[in-house]
Amino acid sequence: MTSPDQDIGLSELYKRGLRAAARTLDLPTIADETQEILSSALLDLRTVANRLNTLGLFSPNESFEELSTRNAVYMLVPYVIGDLELRARSSDDEQRMEILRGATIALTSFVRLIDDYGIISEADKRLHASPPPTDPAKFREDKIARYKAEKAIKNAVEAFQQGRKSFGAADTSNDYSLIMGLVPESQEGDGGDEEEVRELVKAVLKMFWVQAVGHLTNIEKEIKMIREAPPRPQGGLPAEPGSSSHGSDASWKLDMPLGGQSLLDKSGRPLRPFTILPSNAGERARLQAEVFRPDHRLPTMTIDEYLEEERRRGNIISGGGEASFNAPTSKEILKEASEMDGTLEGDEKSEQKRREEEEWALFTEANPKGMGNTMNRG
Secondary structure: OOOHHHHOOHHHHHHHHHHHHHHHHHOOOOOHHHHHHHHHHHHHHHHHHHHHHHHOOOOOOOOHHHOOHHHHHHHHHHHHHHHHHOOOOOOOHHHHHHHHHHHHHHHHHHHHHHHHOOOOOHHHHHHHHOOOOOOHHHHHHHHHHHHHHHHHHHHHHHHHHHOOOOEOOOOOOOHHHHHHOOOEOOOOOOOOOHHHHHHHHHHHHHHHHHHHHHHHHHHHHHHHHHHHOOOOOOOOOOOOOOOOOOOOOHHHOOOOOOOOOOOEOOOOOEOOOOOOOOOOHHHHHHHHHOOOOOOOOOOOOOHHHHHHHHHHOOOOOOOOHHHHHHOOOHHHHHHHHHOOOOOHHHHHHHHHHHHHHHHHHHHHHHOOOOOOOOOOOO
């Protein structure tokens, strides 16, 4: 008895899986509905991968120029499988590790397939497969360059789809729709430029090769984090105090509350709310006193006291303004005081004014105008 999927064409089965994968992008990943759609999409795509293996569509002894342009689109099947597997839900670290291993196998298969066909140049391998630069400016520059390259490829695919009748509707809003748009609706050609299609498919393969390399790098980091993380008890909750995981460390001990009722059940779940306080009585009293304090710092002096302190420190400049502008200068005050005839103060100010004028006359005679400017002399 044959499976119902055996009656569906390869391209239609491929598109069905991609269409289901695209639907999950608008749904929360953790939801049951999303995971069911992901499982359905993975089932279709794995069926496509099995058919490709049966047909022997790809060969390590074949170059990209020898490969049919229509068949080249199916090189992306292992990439999509690996990308979808990374979005699968897991309940513990062990299950997550299994997911990461499966995604690694699929993505590595895609990367090797692209390498076998010589699609990626050595320069691109050094740029994308080598460790990221430590210089933040260089890292940002590379990231912007990759974004612009991906944007240009998506624009080219969209323009290509709009001008080719045998291909689906133009949609480059996500990676799955982008790939689906390159799968022809029919096996007959439409008289277009085959070389144009080949170069476009090649550019898309390069773009997803870069993404696959990034996925593999992130998977390696996540696996390392899971392996180095401390073991967690069943259910992901802290172990019960006094258990073997804590040994004989007395710092984990909880005092028995009044009434003899335990705070935790056998699995370590709290039976009722409780607060952990320091053992020092003085520290507990300090924390209790700070419970109802304001969440901001209160002022320690009045505004008048603050201004007086600033004036004492010399940080306030007095004077200025219109009153200072209209006030008489020292020369004007001296001139006015010297005109007070018949008084002792007037005579003193007059004599002071005479001495200042005489000193100024002697100074100007000894230092004629321009005497200090020696910059322009020959």
